[in-house]
Amino acid sequence: MCRWAAYKGEPLYLEELVSSPAHSLIEQSHCATRAKTATNGDGFGIAWYGDRPEPGRYRDVLPAWSDCNLRSLARQIRSPLFLAHVRAATTGATRRDNCHPFVHGHWSFMHNGQIAGFDRIRRQMEAMLSDELFESRTGTTDSELLFLLALEFGLDADPFGAMEKAIFAVENLSREKSGEALVRFTAAFSDGRALYAVRYATDHKPPTLYAAPMGGKSGYCLVSEPLNDEADTWVEIPDGSAVKVTAEGMQALLFQPEVLSEAA
Template sequence: MSFQHFPPMRRVPEQRAMCRWAAYRGDPLYLEELVSSPAHSLIEQSHCATRAKTATNGDGFGIAWYGDRPEPGRYRDILPAWSDCNLKSLARQIRSPLFLAHVRAATGGGTRRDNCHPFTQGTWSFMHNGQISGFERLRRPMEAMLDDELFNARGGTTDSELMFLLALQFGLREAPVAAMAEMIGVIEDLAESVIGSILLRFTAAFSDGKALYAIRYATDRKAPTLYASPVGAGYCLVSEPLNDDVDAWAEIPDGSAVTVGKDGIDVADFRPEKRSAAKPLRVAIPA
């Protein structure tokens, strides 16, 4: 699907999402052009979101950007984005062809730096808007699926970080979208086994420093919002538009996987991969 074929932005405000985020891939851009300069920049959204369940996203923030090295740089803090003068200074000075930025409204996990997005591992970065219902009952069996290296890399307590590590476990480096599909399918199967039902909402962006990926999906068809727009010689993906230009922003449909690469933007259908008998869960489900 080409960008021109996206449906126009809906005018009805959404009331589904928690955090807010923005991501960009294209010719190098100063971070401030998404983070602080637009009329409805990410910093503005941190205290005045218009398409979110709550208007305030003040439980920390983070940015991850790619430059001359394979692994991303990262800056995170627990301060509200609007009150950190360092964030505006960094955003004004850092110019990058690919970056992720996030402001947090916590739905689980304490307000601490290692719970702030984006999360990074090697060359990969990841940020998420959404939640897993009943996560505390699923956390231990999810952690048990990780090998020692990835288990020891877990620094925080959020479902978001654990989903990122599970995607790495399931082959994110080799097949990014397929690994996310397997990760979500495994969680759905696990929730059905442990809880008897599943409610998962997942709108995420992730990158290896070459391509930018995003997924919008929910088991109840109420996924947190995702919009796309050309910005300069690149594309921007956001939780909500950065300005009031309705024609500039297209809503990405629920059940979609987005890839932004050197040849432009592509949107494809997304659905979880259910495990077959040949690929059983590798963990015993606690009673």
């Protein structure tokens, strides 16, 4: 499983999540405490928003703890909205195209989790994409393909609804192919204006997600695991939840792909 951190609020240097805290994302890359695997050394990536609508991005296949460029960039880049990720590969080789965050236009996306039996349904998932989105696929992970499916299902118009439709489609394909479905999905994504996050699993055992106020009265940090030992600061986001962070603060909603199944 991977580890990630995301932030929206008053501009902060990336190092305040990536490298400075006692349990920073770099620290989690070799010593995660709330994941099945303590080491997340199969690459890393950061995406940040500034003066342009599309995000900047830096990714590499080196472990985050061994890349001096990451520390240098995190110390210099200041942004009101950014995503950072360290990878423990479940599907897809260790190569730059498979490192999160993934970017398409003004959207960025990163994920912790997996689609069970992904290889059996990958071709059917790809067939759901328009030519434009299919041709934009550069890696081989289930994460990138889920992101592209959400774009196909209307991420611009309805971010959470599109993500519910994407997961619903994947679960349907899995059941048709093998008679069962398992999706574990804790993800963050952004259009450069708001920060969105989801925690969901078919078996109600999703990867962890925590939130804490940071960077001004309406700013929030969303993380796979807390960045420090201040237990009272961090709130665990429950399974089946969607979180939206805007200039007005954080809003929590239900995330229910199963409702689509009942309506079908």
